Amino acid sequence: MEQAETYIDTIMNCKLFKTIEKENIQKLLPCLKAKIIKYNKDQIIFHQGDLIEKVGIVLKGDLLIQGIDFWGNSSILKKLSEHEMFGEIYAFEKKPLEVSIVANTDSTVIFLSLDKILHPCQFSCTFHTSLIVNLLQIFAKKAITMNHKVEILSKRTTEDKLLTYLNSLALQKNSKSFDIPFNRQELADFLIVNRSALSKELMRLKKEGIIDYDKNSFKLLQ
Amino acid sequence: MEQAETYIDTIMNCKLFKTIEKENIQKLLPCLKAKIIKYNKDQIIFHQGDLIEKVGIVLKGDLLIQGIDFWGNSSILKKLSEHEMFGEIYAFEKKPLEVSIVANTDSTVIFLSLDKILHPCQFSCTFHTSLIVNLLQIFAKKAITMNHKVEILSKRTTEDKLLTYLNSLALQKNSKSFDIPFNRQELADFLIVNRSALSKELMRLKKEGIIDYDKNSFKLLQ
DNA sequence: TATTAATTGTTGCAAATGCAACAGAGGATA
DNA sequence: TATCCTCTGTTGCATTTGCAACAATTAATA
Numbered sequence: 088m089e090q091a092e093t094y095i096d097t098i099m100n101c102k103l104f105k106t107i108e109k110e111n112i113q114k115l116l117p118c119l120k121a122k123i124i125k126y127n128k129d130q131i132i133f134h135q136g137d138l139i140e141k142v143g144i145v146l147k148g149d150l151l152i153q154g155i156d157f158w159g160n161s162s163i164l165k166k167l168s169e170h171e172m173f174g175e176i177y178a179f180e181k182k183p184l185e186v187s188i189v190a191n192t193d194s195t196v197i198f199l200s201l202d203k204i205l206h207p208c209q210f211s212c213t214f215h216t217s218l219i220v221n222l223l224q225i226f227a228k229k230a231i232t233m234n235h236k237v238e239i240l241s242k243r244t245t246e247d248k249l250l251t252y253l254n255s256l257a258l259q260k261n262s263k264s265f266d267i268p269f270n271r272q273e274l275a276d277f278l279i280v281n282r283s284a285l286s287k288e289l290m291r292l293k294k295e296g297i298i299d300y301d302k303n304s305f306k307l308l309q
Numbered sequence: 310m311e312q313a314e315t316y317i318d319t320i321m322n323c324k325l326f327k328t329i330e331k332e333n334i335q336k337l338l339p340c341l342k343a344k345i346i347k348y349n350k351d352q353i354i355f356h357q358g359d360l361i362e363k364v365g366i367v368l369k370g371d372l373l374i375q376g377i378d379f380w381g382n383s384s385i386l387k388k389l390s391e392h393e394m395f396g397e398i399y400a401f402e403k404k405p406l407e408v409s410i411v412a413n414t415d416s417t418v419i420f421l422s423l424d425k426i427l428h429p430c431q432f433s434c435t436f437h438t439s440l441i442v443n444l445l446q447i448f449a450k451k452a453i454t455m456n457h458k459v460e461i462l463s464k465r466t467t468e469d470k471l472l473t474y475l476n477s478l479a480l481q482k483n484s485k486s487f488d489i490p491f492n493r494q495e496l497a498d499f500l501i502v503n504r505s506a507l508s509k510e511l512m513r514l515k516k517e518g519i520i521d522y523d524k525n526s527f528k529l530l531q
Numbered sequence: 532t533a534t535t536a537a538t539t540g541t542t543g544c545a546a547a548t549g550c551a552a553c554a555g556a557g558g559a560t561a
Numbered sequence: 562t563a564t565c566c567t568c569t570g571t572t573g574c575a576t577t578t579g580c581a582a583c584a585a586t587t588a589a590t591a
Binding site: 154176182223254 | 376378386398401402404407427428438441442444445446448449450451452453455456458459460462463465472473476477480501
């Protein structure tokens with residue numbers, strides 16, 4: 088794993104290694120059967136349907152998660168950047184991948200075996216416990232994020248989607264006033280609605296005194 | 310935990326205890342600080358905003374997961390029946406609950422401390438490893454389910470939602486022909502569309518030779 | 532079998548949304 | 562300042578969806 092040293096700072100930033108010190112991560116890597124592989128732009132890293140045994144972490148470049156449906160239409164579901172992990176759910180569940188992972192630029196990826204995380208090895212249990220807790224947290228955070236998204240998308244109208252989103256932000260920040268991390272187009276994409284339809288709703292809700300906003304600053308009114 | 314014995318078969322059926330033998334579960338319960346509590350219909354078990362420290366498993370009756378928004382509107386998000394677990398994500402993440410849990414009938418619930426799962430106790434490590442693996446699997450399955458749902462709800466039209474759903478079933482069953490586990494109304498609710506609009510789309514797609522179906526049996530065509 | 536209930540299909544119309552195209556505001560840059 | 566560019570708001574119209582009401586079909590029960 089000589090190469091791993093080159094990328095150790097990126098690896099450290101992956102949530103899987105949270106609270107584990109740099110030197111201990113280096114000790115862990117061989118134990119997790121780490122392998123580093125380079126890909127050219129447009130090369131396919133995992134194919135839809137693959138049974139994968141290792142998780143990947145992006146060390147350099149960025150990857151795309153692509154969904155391909157029965158009729159052959161593909162869509163980009165997410166972009167993965169440096170120190171982001173992928174495949175962990177499917178590697179763990181040993182279920183065939185439902186998406187493909189493709190290099191969006193020339194990229195470098197490190198692959199780690201998850202199985203080793205669950206079983207004792209030659210190193211102190213502290214590492215293992217940290218890895219397990221981190222993995223649980225990654226899974227839990229993913230579930231919470233998806234939960235929020237489902238709650239929003241389960242609303243039928245743009246108004247309800249928008250208010251559900253704003254409401255969840257207000258709860259999160261524990262205040263009726265808050266900023267949103269999106270511009271209008273991004274917000275529309277996030278809520279899965281048309282941008283101009285979103286603009287209409289925003290104006291209407293402001294007129295009716297239900298919300299107030301200026302640019303990215305929003306406020307929920309009584 | 311005398312009472313626990315009464316419910317041991319229900320407890321066994323909870324996914325958290327998969328692959329753990331009955332007698333071992335009984336040994337584990339005190340270690341997980343198990344507490345059994347009875348509730349009357351409409352009693353609130355967890356309030357939105359609570360920081361919870363234990364997960365619950367329904368032993369008798371059923372509970373409702375309710376979401377309450379900024380404007381006070383509440384909606385039923387899910388029904389929990391015997392041997393189903395709840396609160397695990399929030400107990401683990403130590404984040405305030407974003408929903409309320411209410412007894413839908415007179416109910417009995419057992420509460421377990423998750424913290425103990427992660428740290429060694431007096432019992433053999435086999436139990437612990439099983440608990441951890443089970444918890445990871447529960448989280449992973451939840452993430453996969455939510456992923457599917459988001460993928461479907463991210464489609465704008467009823468047609469796309471429907472085809473995405475049918476496609477994911479076809480992939481799952483690895484066949485172009487399969488049965489769906491819903492009737493029309495349930496399918497409409499699942500896809501978050503209107504039932505009659507769904508019927509229209511189904512007919513249209515059949516006419517156009519894109520799908521074929523009879524009752525709950527569906528087939529994807531070229 | 533007759534009756535009732537539940538499910539699914541069908542229709543027309545109102546409402547919401549998508550879409551395209553353009554206008555205005557504000558920022559960045561030469 | 563002039564120009565370009567991005568973001569946001571605005572408009573009209575075509576399309577899609579929701580909704581209500583009813584018809585047809587199937588299942589359930591007496």
